[in-house]
Amino acid sequence: MKDLFGNALLDYQNGNYTEDIMTSTSISDEDILPLPYLFRDFKDMPSLEQKALKLAKGSVLDVGCGTGSHSLFLQEKGLKVKAIDISKGAIEVAKKRKVIYAEEKNVLDETGSFDTILLLMNGTGIFQELIHVSKYLSHLKSLLNLKGQILIDSSDIKYMYEDEDGGFWIDTNSSYYGELDYFLSYKGEEEVPMKWLYLDFETLKMACETVGLKCELVLEGKHFDYLARLIPAEAGIL
Numbered sequence: 001m002k003d004l005f006g007n008a009l010l011d012y013q014n015g016n017y018t019e020d021i022m023t024s025t026s027i028s029d030e031d032i033l034p035l036p037y038l039f040r041d042f043k044d045m046p047s048l049e050q051k052a053l054k055l056a057k058g059s060v061l062d063v064g065c066g067t068g069s070h071s072l073f074l075q076e077k078g079l080k081v082k083a084i085d086i087s088k089g090a091i092e093v094a095k096k097r098k099v100i101y102a103e104e105k106n107v108l109d110e111t112g113s114f115d116t117i118l119l120l121m122n123g124t125g126i127f128q129e130l131i132h133v134s135k136y137l138s139h140l141k142s143l144l145n146l147k148g149q150i151l152i153d154s155s156d157i158k159y160m161y162e163d164e165d166g167g168f169w170i171d172t173n174s175s176y177y178g179e180l181d182y183f184l185s186y187k188g189e190e191e192v193p194m195k196w197l198y199l200d201f202e203t204l205k206m207a208c209e210t211v212g213l214k215c216e217l218v219l220e221g222k223h224f225d226y227l228a229r230l231i232p233a234e235a236g237i238l
């Protein structure tokens, strides 16, 4: 990984904002990811994220924290937050923004224990492919305290396969429709392509059941997006 994402965040943080990140996927054309959005405060967050922040309690792990926007909000509310990200640049920015505990780390290398684990802005993306979902979910479960919770958002992107006649062009013989190749470029340079996973709620729920997590639908957004709350099955009724 070249960490162009992190470079872009650093440019913005350091007052060198001249252009945005460009993204595209295996099923969609080029799109702009505006850098200011990655520095959003509570009032500019989607309602799913606002809801997740309201539900957060105790010690919090912010997975894939980016610039630390969610961490900062919770920290200011007095919660103890650890923010992690695989992007060196993102962690540098999170620290500059005064996230007290921010660390460059892959979630699979995390070993602490937490009351709330946050995965926001398509939190299932970091699972990359359907085949890895159980591995990530089991690991996340192992990081939870007894009454702990995972708050994660994603979208059912089936709508992206809809044609003008209302039919769907999903190839049922190929892999799960939410598995995308994700391409990012910044200032004309291309990042190494990544895998990025969108999970519909029912598929997430089924995967949770296989690893002993109960999955509750907390809130649905305006565009096939949702926030889910996962708790260890042994913790009892939701």
Ligand SMILES: C[S@@+](CC[C@H](N)C(=O)[O-])C[C@H]1O[C@@H](n2cnc3c(N)ncnc32)[C@H](O)[C@@H]1O
Residues within 6 Å of the ligand: 005, 038, 063, 064, 065, 066, 067, 069, 084, 085, 086, 087, 090, 105, 106, 107, 108, 120, 121, 122, 126
């Ligand atoms: C879509 S961004 C979301 C950033 C932030 N949560 C937000 O809402 O603005 C996803 C973030 O996850 C990070 N990431 C991807 N895979 C990761 C992993 N395995 N462990 C930790 N962070 C990861 C990326 O570097 C990126 O910063």
